[in-house]
Amino acid sequence: EITATIAxxxxxxxxxxxxxxxxxxxxWVKAKVAxxxxxxxxxxxxSEPADRLEPNAIGDVVLTLQQPLAVLPFAQSRALGxxxxxxxxxxxxxxAVLVQPSPASA
Structure with a gap:
């Protein structure tokens, strides 16, 4: 799982x-919006609570990946984030997705 900000x-x-x-x-890896x-x-x-994101919205989501990906928070690595x-x-x-630090490591 990764936490991310998406546009x-x-x-x-x-x-x-x-x-x-x-x-x-x-x-390419399959990702489910958890x-x-x-x-x-x-x-x-x-930030406002949401159960959906409309077109052109920005929000935070949790993604579950089908296979592991090497990721780092975007602030640490533009390529891996x-x-x-x-x-x-x-x-x-x-x-467009920007990986955020996981809540456990924040």
Missing amino acids: WLDDEPLLAGRVYWALQGHR RIVDRVNITTLD SLVLVDTASHRTSA
């Missing part, structure tokens, strides 16, 4: 339970 780019809302391809460099933690109010920059989520059916880029 949701797809036309359809992001809902927990959906599965996407996570692309890191040249590596839960949506919160959404950033872009007017006030406050960033991913792209790709829709498994349409192959559209759905989100």
Whole structure:
């Protein structure tokens, strides 16, 4: 599992339970949205509880990966701390992902 901040780019809302391809460099791994933690109010920059992310929203999510990926928080490594989520059916880029420190190590 990884905790991440995402910029949701797809036309359809992001809902927990959906599965996407996570692309890191040249590596493709299936990723399930385990839960949506919160959404950033872009007017006030406050975090708000959320159960979905609408198009163009920014929020924090927990992703469960099908296989291990070498990741570090984005603040430590741009290469190991960033991913792209790709829709498994349409192959559209759905989100830009920045890995955050895990709650256990924070």
